[in-house]
Structures are given as structure tokens and as C-alpha cells.
Amino acid sequence: MTAKGKLYGIGVGPGDPSLMTLRAFEALQAAHTIAYPVKVRGERSTALDIIRRRVDVSGKDILELEFRMDPSDEVRQACRREAVAELAERLDRGEDIAMITLGDVSVYSTYMRIDRMVRDLGYETEVVPGIPSFCHGAAKAGVPLMIGEEGLAVVSYAKDNPDVANAFEGFDNVVVMKAFNSMGEIASLMERNGFSADDAVVVSNVGMEDEYIGPMDPKRRYGYFTTVIAKKGGF
Numbered sequence: 001m002t003a004k005g006k007l008y009g010i011g012v013g014p015g016d017p018s019l020m021t022l023r024a025f026e027a028l029q030a031a032h033t034i035a036y037p038v039k040v041r042g043e044r045s046t047a048l049d050i051i052r053r054r055v056d057v058s059g060k061d062i063l064e065l066e067f068r069m070d071p072s073d074e075v076r077q078a079c080r081r082e083a084v085a086e087l088a089e090r091l092d093r094g095e096d097i098a099m100i101t102l103g104d105v106s107v108y109s110t111y112m113r114i115d116r117m118v119r120d121l122g123y124e125t126e127v128v129p130g131i132p133s134f135c136h137g138a139a140k141a142g143v144p145l146m147i148g149e150e151g152l153a154v155v156s157y158a159k160d161n162p163d164v165a166n167a168f169e170g171f172d173n174v175v176v177m178k179a180f181n182s183m184g185e186i187a188s189l190m191e192r193n194g195f196s197a198d199d200a201v202v203v204s205n206v207g208m209e210d211e212y213i214g215p216m217d218p219k220r221r222y223g224y225f226t227t228v229i230a231k232k233g234g235f
Contacts, residue, residue: 002094004091004094004124005090005094007091007099007115008097008098008128009099009109009111009126010027010028010098010105010128011102011103011109011130012100013050013102013136013207014130014131014133014135015136015207015208015225016207017050019131019136020051020054021130025054025055027098028051028055028100029055031096031098032096033061033063033096033098034057034097035064035099035100036048036064036099036101037101037111038067039066039069040066041064042064045064046102048062063086063087065087065099066079066083067083080113081117083114084121088121088123099111103130104129104132106129107154107177108156108177108178111127134177134229137201137206138203140203140213141201141229143201143229145229146173151172151173152173152174154177155167155175157176157178164189165189168195168230172231175227176228177227179222180204180225183202183217183222186228195232198234199230199231199233200216201216201228202215202216202217202228202229204223204225204226205223206225208223
């Protein structure tokens with residue numbers, strides 16, 4: 001009887017392949033299959049582009065998994081069930097699978113729901129952490145996320161998330177991810193809660209060719225991977 005394979009959820013870091021962890025590299029090297037999530041079939045995967053620069057994938061199967069960003073929860077659940085079925089078929093053949101995601105696996109990642117579903121079916125899984133984009137962005141900007149006993153709120157502006165307003169009301173340190181088309185709204189929230197424009201830095205497409213690190217500019221066009229790091233009173 002063939003032993004079942006193992007599923008690895010791997011955070012490949014924020015963009016620069018040299019920031020991928022050694023554990024991630026080892027798991028990717030050993031895996032039979034590299035799986036990656038997309039919103040639509042045929043979409044380019046930044047995570048796959050990253051690992052190709054460090055890992056030889058020529059002898060591996062590459063598996064595209066579709067997770068549609070549909071407003072219907074029923075549709076999204078169906079995508080997850082289909083993905084799990086594809087993974088389980090390969091795991092039953094004894095294949096080890098590395099499912100990759102940008103940044104860290106536990107931060108706004110498609111993977112963690114899949115991990116639980118696969119474990120519930122009796123397969124072995126392992127989560128391999130990666131460097132989150134906001135940590136890399138803070139390092140590149142030379143600013144602290146927290147000092148001493150300070151707290152930090154990490155929120156997403158996707159779908160006009162009300163938690164963004166709550167974060168600025170309740171925390172002096174705020175990270176707003178997926179902020180690419182919401183600079184005006186974020187600036188207004190900051191102003192209403194005692195933050196000035198000088199209290200924030202924007203980090204966009206960090207580690208990529210069109211990287212931007214600088215002040216907030218509501219008129220500037222930002223890439224999808226854009227984060228605002230704000231600290232009341234300045235850095």
C-alpha cells in the first residue's frame with residue numbers, strides 16, 4: 001500500500017527570493033508537486049515567479065488551483081472543495097505537495113482553510129512560515145512597527161472593512177494592507193483620529209521591480225501589493 005503524501009503550506013516571502021526561508025527552500029526542493037492559488041484560470045502567479053528564481057521546478061508537476069473571488073460564499077466554498085479533492089487525489093498517490101503563497105501563510109492567505117480541510121480528511125500537513133510583506137516593508141523603510149509595550153493593529157481595506165476605522169480609533173500603530181486604491185479614505189480616517197500625513201509611510205510592491213517606499217499620495221497610482229504603515233506621533 002502506497003504511503004500517503006504530505007501537504008506543505010509555504011509562505012515564500014514578500015517578493016525577493018533571497019528572503020525565502022531555508023525550510024521553505026528544502027520543502028520546495030523535495031516536493032513532487034507545486035500547487036499555487038489563482039483567482040481565475042491562467043492567471044500569472046507572483047509566488048510561482050519567486051520560487052522559479054531559486055528552485056528548479058522542471059521535474060515537478062505544477063498544479064493551478066482556482067479560488068474565485070466571488071461574492072457568493074457558496075461559490076467560494078465550492079472552489080475550496082474542488083481544490084481539496086485535487087490535492088487529496090495526489091496525496092493518495094503518495095505525492096508530497098507544496099502549496100505556495102506570498103508573504104506568510106497565516107496572513108490573509110488562501111491556504112489556511114485548505115490546511116484544515118485536508119487535515120480533517122486524515123492527511124498530514126505542515127505550515128512553513130514566510131516573511132510578511134509589512135515586516136519587509138517596515139525594514140526597507142527603516143521604521144519600527146512597535147516599540148516597548150506598544151500594540152499593533154493589522155487590517156485589510158478590502159471590501160471597505162470597518163475594522164480599519166476601529167484600528168485607527170484604538171491603536172497608535174496601524175498596518176493597512178490591500179490599500180492600493182484607498183489612499184484618500186485612509187488619509188481621512190487618519191486625520192479624524194489624530195494621525196498626520198507625516199505619521200505614515202507607504203510600501204508598495206516591496207521586493208519587486210516597481211517598488212515604492214515613500215509618503216502617502218492620494219493622487220499616485222499604486223500596485224495591488226500596497227500597505228500603509230502608520231504610527232501616531234511619527235516614527
